[in-house]
Amino acid sequence: MGAVGLLYVGAVLFLNGMMLLGKVEPRATAIFNLFVGALQVVTPTVLIIANPGRPAEILGASGIYLFGFTYLYVGINLLGGFDSTGVGYFSLFVAIMALGYAYANFQLLGDPAFGVIWLYWSYLWFLFFVLLGLKHEQITRYTGWVTAIQGWVTAAIPAFMILTGYWQNTNLIAVILAVFGLVVFIGLWPLTRGREPAAAAPSPGDEAVGAREHRHRPRWT
Numbered sequence: 167m168g169a170v171g172l173l174y175v176g177a178v179l180f181l182n183g184m185m186l187l188g189k190v191e192p193r194a195t196a197i198f199n200l201f202v203g204a205l206q207v208v209t210p211t212v213l214i215i216a217n218p219g220r221p222a223e224i225l226g227a228s229g230i231y232l233f234g235f236t237y238l239y240v241g242i243n244l245l246g247g248f249d250s251t252g253v254g255y256f257s258l259f260v261a262i263m264a265l266g267y268a269y270a271n272f273q274l275l276g277d278p279a280f281g282v283i284w285l286y287w288s289y290l291w292f293l294f295f296v297l298l299g300l301k302h303e304q305i306t307r308y309t310g311w312v313t314a315i316q317g318w319v320t321a322a323i324p325a326f327m328i329l330t331g332y333w334q335n336t337n338l339i340a341v342i343l344a345v346f347g348l349v350v351f352i353g354l355w356p357l358t359r360g361r362e363p364a365a366a367a368p369s370p371g372d373e374a375v376g377a378r379e380h381r382h383r384p385r386w387t
């Protein structure tokens with residue numbers, strides 16, 4: 167059941183990445199955050215109720231709320247136009263907790279591939295903290311790319327592999343993911359630097375351009 171939710175996590179991360187890259191209007195993205203946020207609160211609740219007395223299942227399910235609440239929080243923030251610092255500092259909490267879940271996957275649950283995936287999520291939620299909590303908008307484009315790529319690599323593809331029975335040899339998958347993450351997320355840094363969208367405040371002669379930028383820029387930063 168967790169894999170079904172994870173599939174749609176892939177979609178919401180992809181959409182959020184596209185929003186940060188200025189491709190999707192923030193309020194349109196907000197609605198899908200509400201869908202997936204609700205799904206990722208219902209899913210662990212059902213898993214916990216269905217698995218009483220199974221600590222490993224409950225441990226696995228407990229982490230899903232970190233993300234369900236993130237997506238609900240983002241969706242409501244974007245629709246209401248609220249300040250992003252709450253989501254930003256909640257993301258710091260998620261980034262720290264994700265290190266604990268990475269450890270649990272490596273040491274307690276015997277799933278090194280998901281250990282690495284939790285490290286990816288810790289990194290991404292730390293970027294959300296820097297972007298939304300500390301408001302360092304210069305990493306918007308970098309964060310957009312990392313978010314969209316993680317949607318596929320940490321969620322949609324693993325979920326589909328689990329659902330189809332191809333999620334095997336998790337030691338090998340862990341090594342591939344670790345190398346991929348290091349190469350791509352370091353390589354993206356110089357490629358995305360200095361290529362942020364123009365500043366939000368347009369000059370008086372730029373009204374039409376400024377209005378267009380404003381429509382497409384995520385207002386959660």
Ligand SMILES: NC(N)=O
Nearest residue numbers: 175230233234287
């Ligand atoms: N599991 C996540 N990142 O929603």
